[in-house]
Amino acid sequence: MESAQLAKIFKALGHPTRIRIVQHLIEIDTCICGEIVGIFPYSQSTISQHLKILKESGIVCGEVEGPKTYFCVDKAVLKRLKQFVNAL
Amino acid sequence: MESAQLAKIFKALGHPTRIRIVQHLIEIDTCICGEIVGIFPYSQSTISQHLKILKESGIVCGEVEGPKTYFCVDKAVLKRLKQFVNAL
DNA sequence: ACATGTCATCGTTAAATGCCGATTAACGAT
């Protein structure tokens, strides 16, 4: 992985709320935006924006199912991230 | 480690140049600011600023030795970072 | 004492970020 792509992932994780979203997604395996909105003291649009950033970095993926979108952590990307960090 | 401190480290690594600075510091073990300036196409002030951000996150530490400052990666912090990422 | 080398900091600029409320889009149920 090149530093530009890695930087994007690190940048995405460079916000407390987004770290906790990722942690929650790993625990829960998958969940919809609305559930995450219920956990944090931020508006729906803000959480949606955070999810967009996480998605764009590649660490999280979302699957549209009807009106809902199911989010989950991309395990392959997470694995690559772990490999990179461990190689440091 | 709490998500606020971790986010700071991730944020610090959320820039391609800063990732490469950290990689270089790990390879070289320790080096002065001027050497890093010579590697990247950025001004001395910009590199100094990047080093400051890395230092403030805790992942890098600098030791003033006369007119020079020797930078190196804080291995304890790096270890904690690895532990956190691996626990994801 | 003075010049040199090394680095941090200041001031500035353009761009990006974080947050919000409001709007829009799309689906499912009535």
Next chain:
DNA sequence: ATCGTTAATCGGCATTTAACGATGACATGT
């Protein structure tokens, strides 16, 4: 066809970031 639910996007705002050149601080060599 309309309504409620869900989520993405838009416009706006204040703040932060990334980059630069210029300046300042300090130790060392002459």
